[in-house]
Amino acid sequence: MEGAQTPEGGRRTRAALAEIPARLDRLRVTPLQALTNTRDLSPGLPPGYLSPAPSPDEMLIQQRGRKRLPVTWSPDIEFKRSSFHSVVRTPPKNSPGRHSPPKLGVTLRSTPRKRLILGDAERIPLTPEKIDFTDISTPQKFKLSSPVKGTPPIKRARLEKTLDADFKGPLDTALKGLSPTQLISMIRNITHKHPELEQEIRKEMPSPDLAPLEEKLSYLKSNIFKSLPTSRLTSKTDSPAYSRASTHISAFKKTVIEQGKVLVESQHWEAVIQYVFLAWSYVKATPVWDNQPHNTQRKQCFRALTNFCMMALKKGVLNRSLLLDVQDKLQSMVADSEDIQSCLKYTQGNLKDLL
Structure with a gap:
């Protein structure tokens, strides 16, 4: 510790904190007081630091004050106010139990689907839970008026006009x-x-011409073989080949059955038997597939022709020579389908009756 020299010339020592009491005045804390003006207590701050002066525009807005309605009523001003509030105002949600359609004058934030059907609110049927079926007038209330035009009413067929007597062409x-x-x-x-x-x-009526029927069967059969693969390295009777020809096989089967039905309905029984032999040869010429389920349509054709033949044998009046010819042909057809045996047995029984 350094010593301080006295005027008498002697040295004496002084404590290290001897001067602290002199500085305590600066460390005194005054009690809290309500601040009335911050600028008075902080004179060193600039005048616009704590509360900046308002700008001229803001002072003009404050002087203007809140917009007030005019004293005199004007229809134009009233219309603008009503239209403004109708657009800006958010529509309240429907209370439970109230099912009122949305108003068209209010702009709603909704999905595109709701916006599309907004104009057709009258045509939107309620769910089954919301429909009161006890009301008698319910069916009339919920009749839908679809914008799509329905099928036009069936017009009455006009009477067919006969050929004019002045027609000079050949009959x-x-x-x-x-x-x-x-x-x-x-x-x-x-x-x-x-x-x-x-x-x-009746005397001049000819037997049905089977040439057009045979021509159509030949064309459909050729389509089946044209659809098969032409490469030598691929099989023509496997499943991929059948998938390519399945459409043509279905068309062939449909034609075989439909042409036979037309002849059966005409009751030309001899022509029906001739058609059975003709169509049988074309069905026999179709491919036999490796997968047995693929041969189902082929068997269906044989079964349909067998039914046509049996119907002709039962309802037709056939002479002995025709029955003998039928018997010979049916025997050669047994190898293709066992169903034809029923026709063969029936033919043999008719020949025994004619003896």
């Missing part, structure tokens, strides 16, 4: 333009007016 040329139904109706009307012509027409 066979005019008959070519008629459908089978029109020809049948015309001949029926003529025989009804002139009964004596019916026997003459």
Whole structure:
């Protein structure tokens, strides 16, 4: 510790904290007082630091004050106020139990689906839980008026006009333009007016021409073979080959059955038997597939032809020579399908009856 020299010239020592009491005045704490003006207590701060002066624009806005309604009423101002509030105002949610359609004048934030059907609110049916079926007028309330036009009403068929008497062309040329139904109706009307012509027409009626039927079967069979793969390294009877020809096989089977039904309905029994032998040869010529389920349509064709043949044998009046010819052909067909044995046995029984 350093010593302080006295005026008398002697040295004496002093404590290290001897001067601290002199500095305690600066460390005294005054009690809290309410601040009335911060600027008075902090004179060193700039005047606009704590509360900056308002800008001229802000002072102008404060002087203007809140916008007030005019004293005099004007319809234009009232209309603008009403339209403004109708657009800005958010519509309240529907209370439970109230099912009112949304108003078209209010802009709603919704999904595109809701916006599309907003204008068709009248046509939106309620769910089954919300429909009161006890009300008698409920069906009339919820009738839907679809914007899509429905099917037009069926027009009454106009009476078919007969050929003008002034037609000078050949008769066979005019008959070519008629459908089978029109020809049948015309001949029926003529025989009804002139009964004596019916026997003459029966004598002149030829047997059905099977050439167009055979031509169609040949065309469909060729389509089956054209659809098969042509490469020598691939099989023509496996599953991939069948998948390529399945469409043509279905068309072939459909034609075989439909043509046979037309002949059965016409009751030309001899022509039915001839068609059975003709179509059988074409069905036999179709491919036999490696996978047995793929041969189902082939078996269906044989079964349908067997039914046609049995119907012709039962309902037709066949002579002995025709039955012998049928018997010989049926025996050669047994190897293709066992179902044909029933026709063979029935033919043999008819031949025994004719002896």
